[in-house]
Amino acid sequence: MGARGRIKDLWREQRLFEQRSIAAVVVVCLLAAVLVARLGWLQVKKHDEYTALAQGNRVRTEPLPAARGAIYDRKGVILAENRPAYQLELVREQVPDLEATLRGLVRIGLLEEESLDAVRRTVRSRRPFDGVPIRLRLDEEDMARFALHRFDFPGVDIRTRLARRYPEGETAVHALGYVGTISEADLERIDREDYAGTSTIGKTGVEYAFEDVLRGKNGAREIMVNAQGRSVERLGSLQTALRNRPGRPGADLFLTLDLEVQRVAEQLVRGQRAAVVALDPRNGDVITLVSTPGFDPNGFARGLTRAEFAALNESIDRPLFNRALRGTYPPGSTIKPVVALAGLEYGVTTPDTAIACQGWFSLPGSSHRFRDWRRSGHGRVSMEQAVAQSCDVYFYDLARDLGVQRLHDFLARFGLGAPTGIDIGGERSGILPSPEWKKGAFKRASQQVWFPGETVIFGIGQGYMTSTPLQLAHMTAVLAMRGENYRPRLVRALRDPATQTVTSIPPAPLPSATVADASHWDEAIGSMVAVMQGGTASRSALGAPYSIAGKTGTAQVFTVAQNARYDESTISERLRDHAWFIAFAPVEDPRIAVAVLVENGRSGSGTAAPIARAVMDAYLLRQFPPPPGEDGAVAVPPAVVGGGE
Amino acid sequence: MIREEVDGTARRTLTRTAQLLSALRLDGPLLVGLALIALYGQIVLYSSSGGDWDAVARGTTRLAIGAALMLVCAQLKPGFLRRISPWLYILGFVLLVIVDLVGYIGKGAQRWLDLGFVRFQPSEIMKLAVPMACAWYLHERPLPPDWRTLLALAAMILLPTALTIVQPDLGTGLLILMAGALVVLFAGLRVWIIGLLGVASAAAAWGGWYLLHDYQRQRVLTFLDPQADPLGAGYHIIQSTIAIGSGGVTGKGFLRGSQGQLEFLPERTTDFVFAVIGEEFGLLGALLLIGLYLFVVLRALHLATQMRDTFARLLSGSLASIFFVYVFINAGMVSGLLPVVGVPLPLVSYGGTSMVTLLAGFGMLMSLHANRKLAA
Structure with missing residues (x-):
């Protein structure tokens, strides 16, 4: 290099240093320019993008559950409302150890060991940052106990939420339905967005069928969260840009139910397995819908324990079963007025054609005797007498003459064998048999044949035929209105909670049941009036200031052998006949049509008819039986009710 | 000649403050620049610490210690500084070896030396001792340095x-x-050697890739594409670029940066404090800070060019420039230009001893400038 031996040249070194300093300044300025360019890229060019990212970081949308609509009876008495309730909620992502937390909660008695599986599933099915209710309706003691251990359970807190409350308890539960905890099955059919922030869903009845209307639309609130996902309220300076989207509370419903009449009906059948359905025949309004035994829907809204649910679900009396809509029973003699009408319609008989009833009926070439309920027979009976006395032989004869197909077709006009279309759904169709039906219902060819004898018992509503109490009430209403037909309904109006405007739902007319000669209605209805005047149910019409048309019926639970006699004293209670009664009133201007079924009630006239009478008195006269005694039991056990057809 | 006249004029109009600064061997403009940066830093610290006055108090205390050390260093004679340079280097070197040995024996990362009453990082001494020793080594030798000198320097540095x-x-x-x-x-x-070194280091980087451990490669990859691992290694860069980008031109306002205030930004009081500035004070706030840094660097370089002896010039040039290297590496890392390495933002990042070292360095620079007329 030749550097060896060089001496320092101070002036040259000074210049060299100055050159290098200038180079350093240039490099520093270049690097500073690079930085500034980078900042400009981030803060000017990409600003919007990063603003959105920062916003997404800090803002989380929290659902604002809409208040569920209230439910009122036809007079505005509240049947379902929302009340604040305290519940234990868990946010999964804030819980360090889910298992330990759940076990801890069991240890301090806030959760049950048996419910852990369900809780675990619910927690896992929800989004990790949503609060999941793991225990509903805490009482004061629970809250105190939790408060004591609060710091052992990060991610678990007490929240106030609106909870469903049914102030009338069991009353009308099978019409109202209830809300319960959203199940996994529910989750498969709902949009989870709609249920964010709520834990219950309508399970049956009006609560189920009008779920979408009652639920309303959830709002949303943007909350600010920090990097740990915790909501931060204290940093007020950052909250200005947060948006709130208000929800829309659910609509209030006005039912057609008359709570006072409902109470009367329930009081009368308390302690029995029974169903009462009362319709306003002029528009299909359901005045009363009873199925006993019932249950307290508040239990479901609160969250039943496993044991409580098992008790309800496994009870032999099946309190959860809606007998009014889903109980299918042979309609028995209650269809006789319609069968009579069919006879007239098809010209098979006339009102005055009389037959001789000697207590039994048999088909030609058969020794099988179809017995009348009165073993001695009714003697010579015309149509009116046959209905009034419920002569079976008359209708065996008429059914044979009509044939199964005409019988089927005519009864179908009254809605039998098909759902009535009641607005809460869940009803069953029952069976309106026909040869065609039989082909579909049985597998073996030998069973698919329709036998003539089956037509005979079809005429008195026995055999394959089954109907629900609702169907029979509907049939009665159609009879009362001389063919005018309305779809039964429980909800008559909606009220928008924001504007308070009430929107009435117009009655839904169904195709009328037409007959060729309108005077035949008079014959059929007249025969039902005769039932109440000197007929099988005349005792139940005593003293009524309005005219009643009715029909008793019994449905066999158990087939009596050919040579045996139905002797109730030898038959266990649950094999006794079911008691039916249908009626409408006033005859000239029908305002109520009732069907009463008492399981194993034995006697339509003795058991079912007085209940119908009391319901009609309550509705038409606003006369109410005395309130139940101290213990709430007023109804007489069915076995003690005397009389019989 | 012209400069002499300006100095003369200036001397006649000395104020009391300037007289005081002169007596303390301090440079007024440089001091003001540093003070403004430190003040800026304390304001930002209040926000980044979540309104923690205690943090601000501790930061100010540390600043005061640094300022005191700067004042002390400013009083040291250039000759003394030059003479202690090799000894300081040897001391630092020995301590570094001890720290590494302790770390090796203890099988753990080791940076600190615990002297009982104070813990410090020997590497922090070396930040000053290495340039001092290099300047000392070059002081007597003709410049530009020859090969032998360069090899010796390379060993001293590496x-x-x-x-x-x-x-x-x-x-x-x-x-x-x-x-x-x-x-x-x-x-x-020489420029061609600089070019050669540039080529060599590029080749070394290329070859080094194959020598890296997987996790080290991962770190490099994360820098190149932070989104590849958004919640892991890429988290820092993503969150800091979001903070800066969302700040925009004017920023979200003091205490209003959601990224910082809501703790999305990691290490927001220390290495990533620049993101808080970018978020809350925007491009304008960042430009102000960069402008202050530039002023300090340029002023320091200007002081260096006025010096007469090799040791003073070389040391001062290094001390001035290294200040900007801090700024560039830190701001570049926080804004996603450079990979994440632990370099603080000078005088603004909270904690650490580098602030003290930096201020001590500036104290030396001021001493070297104040005593520039003295023959070495």
Whole structure:
């Protein structure tokens, strides 16, 4: 290099240093320019993008559950409302150890060991940052106990939420339905967005069928969260840009139910397995819908324990079963007025054609005797007498003459064998048999044949035929209105909670049941009036200031052998006949049509008819039986009710 | 000649403050620049710490210690500084070896030396000792340096750099390397050698890729594409670029940066404080800070060019430039230009001893300038 031996040249070194300093300044300025360019890229060019990212970081949308609509009876008495309730909620992502937390909660008695599986599933099915209710309706003691251990359970807190409350308890539960905890099955059919922030869903009845209307639309609130996902309220300076989207509370419903009449009906059948359905025949309004035994829907809204649910679900009396809509029973003699009408319609008989009833009926070439309920027979009976006395032989004869197909077709006009279309759904169709039906219902060819004898018992509503109490009430209403037909309904109006405007739902007319000669209605209805005047149910019409048309019926639970006699004293209670009664009133201007079924009630006239009478008195006269005694039991056990057809 | 006249004029109009500064061997403009940066830093610290006055108090205390040390260093005579340089280097080197050995025996990362009453990082000494020793070594030798000198300098610089990097402390190691290299650059390292070194280091980087551990490669990859691992290694860069980008031109306002206030931004009081500035004060706030830094660097370089002896010039040039290296590495890392290495933002990042070291360095620079007329 030749550097060896060089001496320092101070002036040259000074210049060299100055050159290098200038180079350093240039490099520093270049690097500073690079930085500034980078900042400009981030803060000017990409600003919007990063603003959105920062916003997404800090803002989380929290659902604002809409208040569920209230439910009122036809007079505005509240049947379902929302009340604040305290519940234990868990946010999964804030819980360090889910298992330990759940076990801890069991240890301090806030959760049950048996419910852990369900809780675990619910927690896992929800989004990790949503609060999941793991225990509903805490009482004061629970809250105190939790408060004591609060710091052992990060991610678990007490929240106030609106909870469903049914102030009338069991009353009308099978019409109202209830809300319960959203199940996994529910989750498969709902949009989870709609249920964010709520834990219950309508399970049956009006609560189920009008779920979408009652639920309303959830709002949303943007909350600010920090990097740990915790909501931060204290940093007020950052909250200005947060948006709130208000929800829309659910609509209030006005039912057609008359709570006072409902109470009367329930009081009368308390302690029995029974169903009462009362319709306003002029528009299909359901005045009363009873199925006993019932249950307290508040239990479901609160969250039943496993044991409580098992008790309800496994009870032999099946309190959860809606007998009014889903109980299918042979309609028995209650269809006789319609069968009579069919006879007239098809010209098979006339009102005055009389037959001789000697207590039994048999088909030609058969020794099988179809017995009348009165073993001695009714003697010579015309149509009116046959209905009034419920002569079976008359209708065996008429059914044979009509044939199964005409019988089927005519009864179908009254809605039998098909759902009535009641607005809460869940009803069953029952069976309106026909040869065609039989082909579909049985597998073996030998069973698919329709036998003539089956037509005979079809005429008195026995055999394959089954109907629900609702169907029979509907049939009665159609009879009362001389063919005018309305779809039964429980909800008559909606009220928008924001504007308070009430929107009435117009009655839904169904195709009328037409007959060729309108005077035949008079014959059929007249025969039902005769039932109440000197007929099988005349005792139940005593003293009524309005005219009643009715029909008793019994449905066999158990087939009596050919040579045996139905002797109730030898038959266990649950094999006794079911008691039916249908009626409408006033005859000239029908305002109520009732069907009463008492399981194993034995006697339509003795058991079912007085209940119908009391319901009609309550509705038409606003006369109410005395309130139940101290213990709430007023109804007489069915076995003690005397009389019989 | 012209400069002499200006100085003369200025001397006649000395105010009392200037007289005081002169007596304390301090440079007024440089001091003001540093003070403004420190003040800015304390304001930002209040926000980034979540309104924690205690943090601000501790930061101010540390600043005061640094300022005191700067004042002390400013009083040291240039000759004394030059004479202690090799000894300081040897002391630092020995301590570095001890720290590494303790770390090796204890099988753990080791940066600190605990002297009972105070813990300090020997590598922090080397940030000053390496450029001092290099300047000392070059002081008597003709410039530009010859090969033998360069080899000796390379050894002087690379040994402590390597000892620091294995601690492991890549950030400080790089700063030591840069501090030494800057001395050599100011000493007039020939341009073709600089070019050769550039090519060589590029080749080394290419070859080094195959020598890296998987996790080290991962770190590099994360820098190149932070989104590849958004919640892991890429988290820092993503959150800091979001903070800066969302700040926009004017920023979200003091205490209103959601990224910082809501703790999305990691290490927001220390290495990533620049993101808080970008978020809350925007491009304008960042430009103000960069402008202050530039002023300090340019002023310091200007002071260096006025010096008469080699040791003073080379050391001052290095101390001035290294200040900007801090700024560029830190701001570049926070804004996603450079990979994440632990280099603080000078005088603004909270904690650490680098602020004290930096201020001590500026104290020396002021001493060297104040005493520039003295024959070495």
